[in-house]
Amino acid sequence: MTAVDLPAVPRVLIAEADPWSRDLLKQVLLNVRCDARLDVCADGQQAATLLREKTYDLILADWELAGVDGLSLLRSVRQQRRSPTLPFILLSSRNDSASVREALPLAPTAYLTHPLNMENLTQRLQDLLLNEGESVYCEIPALAPGMTLPAFLERRREVCDGAPLRVDVKTAVQRSLGPEGLDLQQLEDQVRIDPQITAVLIAAANSAGYHGTPVQTLHAALNKLVPGQSMNLILGLALKHNVVLGDPGLLAYAERHWQLSEDSAEYARRLARMLELDHQRCYSACILHRLGDLALLRCLEDWRQAGGALDDEAIGEALDTFGAAYGSALRTRWRLPLELRQLIAATYSLEGGVYSREALVVNLATQMARLTEHEGLQELAGSKTARLLKVGLSELMRVRKI
Numbered sequence: 001m002t003a004v005d006l007p008a009v010p011r012v013l014i015a016e017a018d019p020w021s022r023d024l025l026k027q028v029l030l031n032v033r034c035d036a037r038l039d040v041c042a043d044g045q046q047a048a049t050l051l052r053e054k055t056y057d058l059i060l061a062d063w064e065l066a067g068v069d070g071l072s073l074l075r076s077v078r079q080q081r082r083s084p085t086l087p088f089i090l091l092s093s094r095n096d097s098a099s100v101r102e103a104l105p106l107a108p109t110a111y112l113t114h115p116l117n118m119e120n121l122t123q124r125l126q127d128l129l130l131n132e133g134e135s136v137y138c139e140i141p142a143l144a145p146g147m148t149l150p151a152f153l154e155r156r157r158e159v160c161d162g163a164p165l166r167v168d169v170k171t172a173v174q175r176s177l178g179p180e181g182l183d184l185q186q187l188e189d190q191v192r193i194d195p196q197i198t199a200v201l202i203a204a205a206n207s208a209g210y211h212g213t214p215v216q217t218l219h220a221a222l223n224k225l226v227p228g229q230s231m232n233l234i235l236g237l238a239l240k241h242n243v244v245l246g247d248p249g250l251l252a253y254a255e256r257h258w259q260l261s262e263d264s265a266e267y268a269r270r271l272a273r274m275l276e277l278d279h280q281r282c283y284s285a286c287i288l289h290r291l292g293d294l295a296l297l298r299c300l301e302d303w304r305q306a307g308g309a310l311d312d313e314a315i316g317e318a319l320d321t322f323g324a325a326y327g328s329a330l331r332t333r334w335r336l337p338l339e340l341r342q343l344i345a346a347t348y349s350l351e352g353g354v355y356s357r358e359a360l361v362v363n364l365a366t367q368m369a370r371l372t373e374h375e376g377l378q379e380l381a382g383s384k385t386a387r388l389l390k391v392g393l394s395e396l397m398r399v400r401k402i
Contacts, residue, residue, distance in 0.1 A: 009035050009036070009037060010033060010036050010037070010057040010058060010129055011036070011037040011038075011039070011054065011055065011056050011057050011058075012029060012033075012036050012037070012038055012039070012056060012057065012058045012059070012060070012129075013038075013039045013040075013041075013047060013050055013051070013054075013056045013058075013059045013060070013061070014026060014029070014038065014039070014040045014041070014060045014061075015040075015041050015042075015043075015044060015046075015047035015059070015060070015061040015062060015065055015070065015073065016040075016042070016060070016061070016062045016065075016091070017042050017043065017062060017064065017065055017066060018062075018207055019042070019207055020200070020203070020204040020207055020233060021062075021114070021229075022040060022042065023236070024116075024232055024233060024236040025060055025091075026038060026040055027236050027239040027240055028118060028121055028122055028125065028236065028239060029060075029125055029129075030239075031122070031239045032122060032125040032126055032129055032130065033125070033129045033130070033136055034136055034137075034138035035136055035138050036129070039054070039056075043065055043066045043067045043068075044061075044065035044066060044067040044068030044069055044070065044072065044073060045066075045067035045068050046067075047061060047065065047068065047073055048067075048068045048073060048076065051073070051076070051077065056086065057086075057087070057129075058086075058087045058088075058089070058125075058128055058129065059073070059077065059086065059087070059088045059089070060089045060091060061073050061074070061088070061089075061090060061091065062090075062091045062092065063090060063091065063092035063093075063094060063099075063103075064092065064093060070090055070091065070092070071090070071102070071103060071106070073088075074088050074090055074103070074106045074108055075106055078106050078107065085107065085109075087109040087128050088108050088109050089108065089109055089110045089112060089121075089124065090103055090108040090110070090111050090112070091112050091113075091114065091116070092111070092112075092113055092114065093113065093114045094113070095113040109124075109128070110124050112124075114226070114228075114229065115226050115227075115228025115229040115231070115232055116228075116232055118232055118235060118236070140302075140305050140306055141306065142306055142307050143303075143306045143307050143308055147308075149303060149308060149310075149314060149318065150318075150321070152299075152303055152308065153296065153299060153300075153303075153318060153321075153322050154322075156299045156302070157322065157325055157326055157329050158329055158333070160295050160296075160298065160299050160326065160329075160330070161240055161241070161295075161298070162196050162199065162200070162291065162294075162295050162298070162330060163195050163196040163199075163291055163294030163295050163297075163298060164196070164242065164243050164244060164245050164254060164294060164297065164298045164301075165194060165196055165197070165237060165238065165243045165244065166193060166194045166195070166196075166254075166258050167190065167191050167193065167194040167197060169191075169197070169234050169235055169237060169238045170235065170238065171190075172187065172190035172191050172234070173187070173190075173231055173234060173235060175190055176190055181227065182227040182228070182230070182231055184222045184223060184227065184230075187222060187230070187231075187234075188218055188219055188222055191218070191234065192218055192283075192287070193258070193261075193262050193265075193287065195258075195261055195287055195288050195290065195291045195294060196237060196243075196291070196294070197218075197234055197237065198218045198221075198284065198287055198288060199288055199291055199330070199331075199334060199336065200233055200234075200237060200334075201218060201221040201222065201225065201230060201233060201234070202215055202216065202217070202218065202220075202221045202284070202336060202337075202340070203334035203335060203336060204221070204225060204229070204233055205220065205221035205224040205225050206335060206336070206337060207335075212224075214337035214339065214340075215337070216281050216284060216337050216339060216340040216343075217280040217281055217283070217284045218280075218284060219280050220280075241302070242298050242301045242302060242305070243298075245297065245298070245301050246301065246305075247300075247301055247304055247310070249310070249311075249312060249315060250297050250300055250301055250304075250310075250315065253293075253297055253315060253319070254294060254297050257290040257293050257294050257297075258290075258294070260290060260366075260369050260370070261286065261287050261288075261289065261290045262287065263368075263369035264286035264287075264289065264347065264362070264365050264366045264368075264369040265282075265283045265284075265286035265287040265365075266283075267286075267364075267365035267368045267369060267399055267400070268282040268283055268285070268286045268361055268362050268365035268366075269282060269283045270399045271361045271364065271365055271389075271391070271399055272358065272361050274391075274395065274398075274399065275357065275361065275389065275391075277357055277358055277361060278358060281340070281343065281358060282343070282358055282361050282362050282365070284340065284343075285340060285343040285344045285346070285347060285358075285362045286347060286362050286365055286366060286369075288331075288336075288340075288344055289327075289344050289347040289348070289362075289366065290327075291326075291327050291330055291331070292322075292323050292324060292325070292326035292327020292328065292329075292330060293319055293323040293326070293327070295326045295327070295330055296318060296319060296322050296323050296326045297315075297319075299326075300315060300318060324348075327344075331344065342359075343356075343358060343359060343362055344362075346358075346359035346360075346362050346363050347362045347363060347365075347366040348363075348366075349363075350363055350385070355388065357389065360385050360388050360389045361389065363385050364380070364383075364385045364386060364389060364391070367380055367383070367385070368380060368396065368399070368400065377393060377396050377397060377400070378393055380396060381393040381396050
């Protein structure tokens, strides 16, 4: 495909089994051509069906697809002898010379190995989908006539992309890169206060491509994922729409929820260490417990940009009505481990008569985080949660002051 025959609006097929890699490819492509007509699928059989039904301008397919693999898809496309040749980017975890030699006779436009080099991928897509010096701007669609804010939020609940970013991901990654590559501990230190990054990496580490014990902490996720994949997932989050809130009112709410999450997580970490419990798991539950409220704020930014009216009262009502539901929907859709979801639920309330000590810790920590500087520690020390943990006023004062 050359500059003279670029389509006005390209149609692109992405075939990738891993949901998080699939989403990353989608975001990188839309960052290059926001107007592209995208078909996205998870298996080769569906991709083969789409190729029979539609005409595409570009295909990105992973070699390791179930059913019909990416190499077979490439072979089928090349047998059609289309002129000019249909651009086909073959993705693979295979970087051995034998695999490369097997693919080359089929003339893939590019053979890219996982973890992807995002700069290289972006440049390839720009070369294929844009004329030199060209950029594409996409306007935000206006709200449908008669659309109300509750109806808008109800529709978005099952498809929202999660929370806005608290951390500048490019800076975080740059600070974590050293002479020997990505320093995972440094990266963890840089991003652990960000609920969105934490949730996405935990979810990715529990996706179909990874097996073993469910991952419930950022530390475990970073050590289970390939370092390059962690870096790509984090950088890919910055490509998504409204990851930075532009409305000062919404940003003020987000700051309060971010701070509440961080304070809760830090108190939980200190309490858990004091009681010789799993402090990383307790930290994760608390840093994630406001994910739904933050995701809702991001959707409110979408509402505002699409022309919807928004004031402080509407924001407060939306959080009260939809915040918990957004959190539950995200944790379920992203398939966070059940044990972690149960621990997050304990930050809000303790149900039933038997509680794990970690559940008591996160519940007590979130109660502490909601107190003002000069209120309530003595009353909290007398609460049922503190009594069950056998934590008194002196211990709570030490946790707060450390």
